[in-house]
Amino acid sequence: MNNFDYVRACDVAEAVKMKAATPHAxxxxxxxxxxxxxxxxxxxxxxxxxxxxxxLTAVEETSAGGVRIGALVPNSTLAYHSLIESRYPLLASAILAGASAQLRNMASTGGNLLQRTRCAYFYDVATPCNKRTPGAGCSATGGLNRNHAILGASADCIATHPSDMCVALAALNATVQVTGAQGERAIPFADFHRLPGDRPDLDNTLRADEIILAVVLPPQGFAANHSYLKLRDRLSYAFALVSVAAALELDGGRIGEARLALGGVAHKPWRNEAAENALRGQAPGHEAFGRAADILLKDAKHVAHNAFKVPLARRAIIRTLTQAASGTPQIQSIKTIR
Amino acid sequence: MSPSRESAAPLTKPAPLSVTLRINGESRTLSVAPWTTLLDLLRNHLDLTGTKKGCDHGQCGACTVLIDGRRALSCLTLAVMKDGAEITTIEGLAKGDELHPLQQAFIDHDAFQCGYCTPGQICSAAGLIAEGKAKTREEIRELMSGNICRCGAYPNIVGAIEQAMGGGR
Structure with missing residues (x-):
């Protein structure tokens, strides 16, 4: 590590002021x-x-009937919180699919949103990387890119966002509450993370002087019909090759509201409005789920080593929607995929 | 690729900071640089070498300790951030000559080969038991997945933890 100095903020206003005063902090x-x-x-x-x-450590119900999660709530506390377990089990499941028990005890809610890609070239300062050094070039495009993006990538960057929790938050239509020099604002989850384009150095739309205060969940939690399925190279404690968060509202044998978000495939948790629209009003089943998967993956593009992700994602979408529809969500400690 | 030394220099000359930790029941006040990890503080400043440095990147679990009763990775923890915390390491689990039930269970089940990951495994298992979320072997395996054992002693580690949980075979 480089040498640095250390200060401790006592309240949010002081933290914002400290950050504004020191751009390299x-x-x-x-x-x-x-x-x-x-x-x-x-x-x-x-x-x-x-x-x-x-x-910023409270988990509390909002007047609108949702739940507000303080930015410093540890991932483990959140996953096992009674409000989350009972009303937003999709979120609890996604959190428990990520990292390890020790890391979940340490990692904060806000920090989970801000974690960087695990692209090996981003981590290796001896190789060019546009995300690390804009304009340097991308080593992954012509390198080892088995873990990389199949959707929304650019010529400059094919990295993926590593979070599991964020995939569930995207599916649940969460909002991110932030504050900064220009005051508070709420960012819809879909607008928080960004695609790489020609600025892959920017992971998200948080401004340099801003700090995350909370993540707010809307009332609808899809507790009855949801599933989070994560596929990876080993059965636990690895980043996703493909993950799927599915949440359905079933209404007399038909799908009402439908949510589908993917992890491990793009620079941000991936949602596709047309795919979700194609599910609404349909009878839940292989046919409707396959059609939604095809729409979502229509523009998928692979690079040298990750072509397998496209059919893997298709099958994972169908399987996760099937689990959600039948009310038998994937259990993270049981490795059999039903 | 990386910022120049100049741009990465601290804004003020970092003075050593005072940090007080209660380590294995004993209050210790030390003066450390801000970039000192809890792992390096334990091993290099206090000679508590039971906590192991494996990967030093949060991928292996060998450095697991309990911070205020919760299992955490000491390699990814800055000591100054834990001022006032209670730290329990492998050296703090036994009561005098009486082994902690997990230590005894690891011996009973031959739950290690080289032993390098064992202090982290045992501290992690102590955290797992305190959390109370694991009931089955599958759940123990999943919630211990942050502790890698390259000798592959996993079945016996799970057995040892089951014994210490009171459901021993």
Whole structure:
């Protein structure tokens, strides 16, 4: 790690002020990704602003009937919180599919949103990477790219977003509450992470002076019909090759509301409005699910080593929707996929 | 590729910071650089070498300790951020000459070969038992997946944890 100095913020206003005053500073909360990146010299902040003691640790019901999750709620606390287990089991399941028990104890809700890609070239400062150094070039495009994106990638970057939790938050239509020098604003989850385009150095739309306060879930939690299925190279503690969050509202044998989000396939949790529209009003079943998968994957493009992801994603979408429709969600500790 | 030394320099000359931790029941006040991890503090400043440095990147679990009773990775923890915390390491589990039930269970089940991952496995298992979420072998396996054992002693590790949980075979 580089040498840096360390300050601790006592409240949100002080944290925002400290950040605005020092552009080379970084916030640190759980630190599970930032310290790792610092050890690889990918991140070299001149100052760390410790926000881990800010009072952003509540999980509480909102007046609108949803749930507000403080940015510093640890991932494990959130996954096992009674409100989340009972009303948003899709979110609990996705969190438990990610990382390890130790990391989930350390990692914060806000930090999970801000974690960087695990593209090996992004981590290796000896190789060019447009995300690390804009304009340097992309080593993954012509390199080992088995883990990389099949949707929404650009000529400059084919990295994927690594989070499981964010895939569920995308499916649930969460919003991200932030504050900064220009005051508070709420960012719809779909607009929080961005596609790489020609600025892959920007993972999201959070401004440099802003801090995440909370993630807010709307009332509808899809507790009856949901599933999170994560496919990876080993059965636990690995990033997704493909993951699927599915949430359905079933109404007299027909699909009402439908949500479908994919992880491991793009620079952000991937949703496709046309695919979800194609599910609404249909009888749940292989035919409707396959049609939605085909729409979602219509523009999929693979690179040298990740062509397998396209059929894998198709089958995963169908399987996860089937699990959701039958009310038998994937259980993360049982490795059999029903 | 990486920022120049100049741009990465700290904004002010970092003075060593005072940090007070209660480690295995004993209050310790130390002066450390901000970039000192809890793992390096334990091993290099206090000679508590039971906690192992495996990957140093949060991928192997060998450095697992309990921070305020919750299992965490000491390699990805800055010591200064834990000022005031209670830390339990493998050295703090036994009561004098009486082994912790998990230590005894690991011996009973021959739950290690080289032993390098064992302190992290045992601290992680202590955290797992305190969490109370694992009831079955499958759940123990899943919730212990952050602790890698390259000797492959997993079946016996699960057996040892089952014994310590009181459901021993």
């Amino acid at each position: 970084k916030f640190i909360a759980g630190g599970t990704n930032l310290i790792d990146l610092m050890k690889y010299h990918v991140e070299q902040p001149r100052r760390l602003i410790d926000i881990s003691r800010l009072p």
